[in-house]
Amino acid sequence: MDTSPEGPDDLIVAVEQMIRYVRQSARTGGLSTAASSTLARLSREGPQRLTELARAEGVSQPNMTQLVTRLERAGLARRAADASDGRGVLVAVTSTGVEVLDRRRAERALALRQLMEDMTGPERQATTTALLALARVIHHRQDTSEEDRA
Numbered sequence: 001m002d003t004s005p006e007g008p009d010d011l012i013v014a015v016e017q018m019i020r021y022v023r024q025s026a027r028t029g030g031l032s033t034a035a036s037s038t039l040a041r042l043s044r045e046g047p048q049r050l051t052e053l054a055r056a057e058g059v060s061q062p063n064m065t066q067l068v069t070r071l072e073r074a075g076l077a078r079r080a081a082d083a084s085d086g087r088g089v090l091v092a093v094t095s096t097g098v099e100v101l102d103r104r105r106a107e108r109a110l111a112l113r114q115l116m117e118d119m120t121g122p123e124r125q126a127t128t129t130a131l132l133a134l135a136r137v138i139h140h141r142q143d144t145s146e147e148d149r150a
Contacts, residue, residue: 018112018115021111021115022108022111022112022115023108025107025108025110025111026104026105026107026108026111027104027107028100028103028104028107029074029076029100029103029104031100031104034057034059034067035067035070035071035076036101036104037057038053038057038064038067038068038071038077039071039076039077039093039097039100039101040101041053041056041057042077042091042092042093042097043093043097043098043101046092047080047090047091047092048090048091049082049088049089049090049091050064050065050068050089050091053068053091068091071097075094075096075097076093076094076096076097076100077091077092077093077094077097078091078092078094079091079092080092116128
């Protein structure tokens with residue numbers, strides 16, 4: 001185990017603290033983490049079947065059904081017939097849902113910007129470089145695992 005002052009355990013704690021701080025800064029819509037994640041996925045990837053959405057979000061289909069029902073009641077998502085399969089139903093984000101996501105993203109960006117304003121110039125640059133590198137590696141791994149599943 002790495003016992004250096006900034007070993008993997010310290011980095012995990014730092015990442016978790018940053019994520020928690022930035023997530024908690026997003027207040028618009030009063031969404032849970034699961035609701036926000038589901039809406040963001042629908043916004044990025046387009047309409048999906050409940051089963052696909054539940055699998056992608058790592059929750060049971062009954063839990064996803066309840067979540068989608070709450071999102072529908074709030075006007076943030078809607079269900080529609082699947083044009084390619086009349087028996088199927090697709091869940092899509094509404095324009096109101098997109099607006100809420102945009103406001104939440106702006107709130108998170110502001111929180112991260114405020115954190116970074118308290119850093120020195122070199123710390124800001126190092127953080128930016130590290131976060132962009134992590135995002136690139138994660139994206140590459142996701143692409144690779146999708147290719148492996150195909």
